[in-house]
Amino acid sequence: MNALLWSTLLVPSAWAAASLARAYTPIIAQNRTLSVPSSAPLGRQIIDAAFQSYSIELSSMVDFAGNLSHPNTLSHRLLQNLFSLSGAHPLIRAGGTTANRAIWVQNQTAAIIATFSPSSPDQPSALTIGPKFMESFHTFPSGTKYIFGLNFGDGDAGLDQTVLEAAGPVGSLGDSLYAFEIGNEKTSPFPNQNLALTQTGWPGSSRRPTNWTVQAYVTQFLQYATAIDSSVPNHPLYQAGAFEAPRALSNPNHTLWNAESILYDGIARTGMVKTIAEHDVCISSRCVRVLLMFGAKRCAWRTVCTWGDEFDFCKSIPYRPPSPSLPNLTLSPPPIKCQGAPLISNVFASALWSIDYVLYVSTLHISRLYFHQGTNYRYSAWQPISTPTADAGVRPLYYGNLFIATAFAGGEKQVAVLINETAFTGYGIYEAGDGRLSGLAVVNLRMWNSTQKAEERPYTAVQVKVPDEKLGNATVRRLTAPGVEIAGNVTWAGRSVDAEGFLTGTEVVEKIGHGNTVLVGAGEAVLITL
Known part of the structure; x- marks a missing residue:
């Protein structure tokens, strides 16, 4: 059995994904803009895949x-x-x-x-x-x-x-x-x-x-x-x-x-x-x-x-x-x-x-x-x-x-570090060879416990601004759990790891939302892949 054999569900947008998974409209607590430069800072080190x-x-x-x-x-x-x-x-x-x-x-x-x-x-x-x-x-x-x-x-x-x-x-x-x-x-x-x-x-x-x-x-x-x-x-x-x-x-x-x-x-x-x-x-x-x-x-x-x-x-x-x-x-x-x-x-x-x-x-x-x-x-x-x-x-x-x-x-x-705050961070990931932007990572480090009502979880709407404004084919994968203080029910792009080490479930890949916007809940992280 292949440990990475799975099916993929492509969801129309980040907003739709949140609604589909939770059967309620997400609460937008704040709006943020992620301004992305066209290239990594000059002289930035190159890292390998085993970093x-x-x-x-x-x-x-x-x-x-x-x-x-x-x-x-x-x-x-x-x-x-x-x-x-x-x-x-x-x-x-x-x-x-x-x-x-x-x-x-x-x-x-x-x-x-x-x-x-x-x-x-x-x-x-x-x-x-x-x-x-x-x-x-x-x-x-x-x-x-x-x-x-x-x-x-x-x-x-x-x-x-x-x-x-x-x-x-x-x-x-x-x-x-x-x-x-x-x-x-x-x-x-x-x-x-x-x-x-x-x-x-x-x-x-x-x-x-x-x-x-x-x-x-x-x-x-x-x-x-x-x-x-x-x-x-x-x-x-x-x-x-x-x-x-x-x-x-x-x-x-x-x-x-x-x-x-x-x-x-x-x-x-x-x-x-x-x-x-x-x-x-x-x-x-x-x-x-x-x-x-x-x-x-x-x-x-x-x-x-x-x-x-x-x-x-x-x-x-x-x-x-x-x-x-x-x-x-x-x-x-x-x-x-x-x-x-x-x-x-x-x-x-x-x-x-x-x-x-x-x-x-x-x-x-x-x-x-x-x-x-x-x-x-x-x-x-x-x-x-x-x-x-x-x-x-x-x-x-x-x-x-x-x-x-x-x-x-x-x-x-x-x-490249794009946002560097105590409870909210964003990073741009670039290909060293041709300098193109390959991904964005956003981490919402605000506290969210599993004992709180799921429908009250606050989301940050992040609008991504890239130089050419073209993110239509970008996909979003989400790391989430019911709360930051528990060990169970963690999913990465809708999937979990079973007791034998296999990745199981249907992979949920979201499309970036209208206006190049993605939602990131308190105690969540998303990876946007271009």
Whole structure:
């Protein structure tokens, strides 16, 4: 059975679609104009169709992927859905906190042996992996590429273990191994002025001495990479950094833990570094308050998790194609710390937030986004297996990923910010080759709960103004749910994902309304395709 086999219903207009689906006339709460320039801003970066990718906790890879005898068909279908829409396989980063704890045991017959402690039920406190672990990297759709997170233990024993571990993925994956990442979230602790909290880090912990600086990290990273280069033939390049936010912003002496500092210290001079990763993380208690205040906005950068100077640094980098001599930046979006929070990370609001976040970040000279997930993590796009605390199946975030996969189909896109407000955003999507406008995305982040009367849901009438005024053949696909605070009854263009990962139902494709107008309800997003 084809996971993307469906019928399509073409509805006359956005107004008619809303009326047909709800059997009442939508309430127009306000009118907006979306003025669209004829081309993307000069120098805007070009993104590929796999710009939106995934990071999977290393200890959860067997759950997400299965093995050769028992592959996880749910994960396979969900990834195949995205490929069928976008034309590109999402990259998979296998890493995270447990990559720092993993020990490779060459003669271990089990794929993974994990030890959990009562104080940390989401992640094992210790784990060993062996050659059979690599079977999990052969069950996802053919063509998938991987970043493999290596342990970054200290001293001679740590270096030996990193080199030993690196040999396994190289021998198993070959060209499917996109990059290595040595260590995860090595950031130094610092008092954060905005959140009045202190971030933990490696210096002064059991991992490194107190005087371990960002400059010392660069030296040690290059030492480990050189050792792998000498011992493991045909290995890939590296993803450096993996620093955790929020972080201090002022960096005049290049001593802070961020991409700017390690580039200054020469991490890219050898040509071994392909990309530099930054992790944007929200602190849980503050994010709860943000959700209650802003509804669908969840914990986006415009509210609490502001990168400030870090985003400015990304903007300041002149766009250029990826080059080993000057690596691009990658980013993990800001989930709520400690694997997310129930009824916040796993509700429909997260899908709307993700669309806005991905589209905005695609304008910042960041080369790729990786949504992190793990077994039982509240912020995951899907739960890979059933456990005592969660059933296997998709989460609302996955529907936001479907939206983006459709918007970036074919790759070679450039994105322009058209409206940038706390509760309402709009983006233009352009073809980099010929510069033509290929799509528009509008996200209405205003609060709407499922407990409110459906017929009272307010809509914004958006009139699209393009230079040639020709939108007659434009189509509209709608992401919606009864409310932003629930996880169920989410639909993308009238369709939903079933328990086995198949897209089901009749696809509802709307035609743009009279006067080039489309309706966007509170807590909805629409994609206009030209």
